[in-house]
Structures are given as C-alpha cells and as structure tokens.
Amino acid sequence: MTDGQKVLVNLATGLEDAERVTIAFLVATAALDKGKPAAIWLTKDAVRLALPDEAKGEACDGCPPLERLFGQFADGGGELLVCPICFNSRKLDESQLVGNARIAGASPLHDWIGEGATVFSY
Template sequence: MSNKAAISLATGLEDAEKVTVALLVAVGAAESGRSTLMFVTKEAVRLALTGTAVGTACDGCPSIPDLMARYAAADGRLLVCPICFSTKQLDAGSLVANAELGGSVQLWEWIGDDAVATFSY
C-alpha cells in the first residue's frame, strides 16, 4: 500500500464540482494519514491564493473553503505550478500557508522512490 497520494488538479472555480471531487479525494488521503500533495496547474493555481477558494459546488456538497481548511489541518500540501502562476501575474505573497511554488522537479523530488497513489482532475 502506498503511503503517499498525489492529486493533479488543472481546473479552478470554473468547474466547482471537479474541484470539490479532487479536494474530497485529497482530504480523504490526508486525513487517513497519507502524505498528500496536490499539484495545481492552469486555473487551479488561483485556489492556492488566500480568499480565492470559495463557494459550494452543489446542494449537499461540502463547501470548498471547508475542504481546503480540512486539507490544511491534515497537513495536506499544495504544490503550485510556477509557470502557470507567473503567467497570470499572481502575488506569491498571497499563497495560503500550505502552498508553495514548485514544478515537476519538486513533484518528482517529493515522490522520490516511493509508491504513490495518483489521481488527476
């Protein structure tokens, strides 16, 4: 069994249901004690900014801010594509506490030689 989970998310709030599903998977992994990293790219990089991950995707769905808070509380990390981030001229000083800029090199460093469960949204 893998002790790590990597979730790739390229979609932002333009598809809140997809964001919710990715966060549910990430929260489940992190809260079960797995080392969990979400690699956010494209529009999903905006979710790593303070105050941006807002809303609820559907009736009965948990809110995106609640899922983000649970993910952070379970030591889940966000690895934010620096190319996607800089092309949108976003402010690195506004990243949430559990987010850091990093690309594929940092992703592979985190993976190392370990078996990792992977999910892509």
C-alpha cells in the first residue's frame, strides 16, 4: 500500500560513475520497498541505462550487481523517465527501451510529480 509520497531520483551520470548509478537505484528501490511510487529521471549519459543489458557490473568491491538492482527496481514497479533531448542526441533507438522506461521531458516529468515528490539527485 502506498502512502502517496512519490520519490524522484535524478540520475545525470551513466556507467562512467557506476557508484552513483548504484546509489541511485538503491535509493529508488528502497522507496518502492516502503510503498512509495518511485521514478528515476535519466539525463545526460544515464539515458543509456534505459536500454537492454546496459545496467550491468559491480561499481565497487561489495557493491550489489547493477543487474540485480535494475531488476528489483523494475519488479517493484519503478519507472525510468528518459530525457528526450539526451536520448536523441546520442542517436539511440526508442524502440529498444526496456519495459519500464519511457521518453519523458520536462512537462511529462512535472505531470509525474503531480502534487509533489521527494527528490534525490546523483
């Protein structure tokens, strides 16, 4: 059951900083575990994480595998909102987005936020 308080994680880095990616997915998945709707807004090179087989590897010794975190986030109902400018500038294929991802610019992002959200930024 949800308490209605949404959690938005802004992730502006991809696997060039895998520790930030790990932390972002840990925070977002923890929100889902607490019954909060959660989304990760992927910007800059993080948009690549919305493609199959991109979120993989371990960021550090003892860090959970990104594949597991990615799966837990998706299985928990988490959404990936993908910046269209960032995605298109990298000439990526929208038809390849994973099932819980969708292109969402600033206006759809605000629609998702609605009456408010707790925001984390990595």
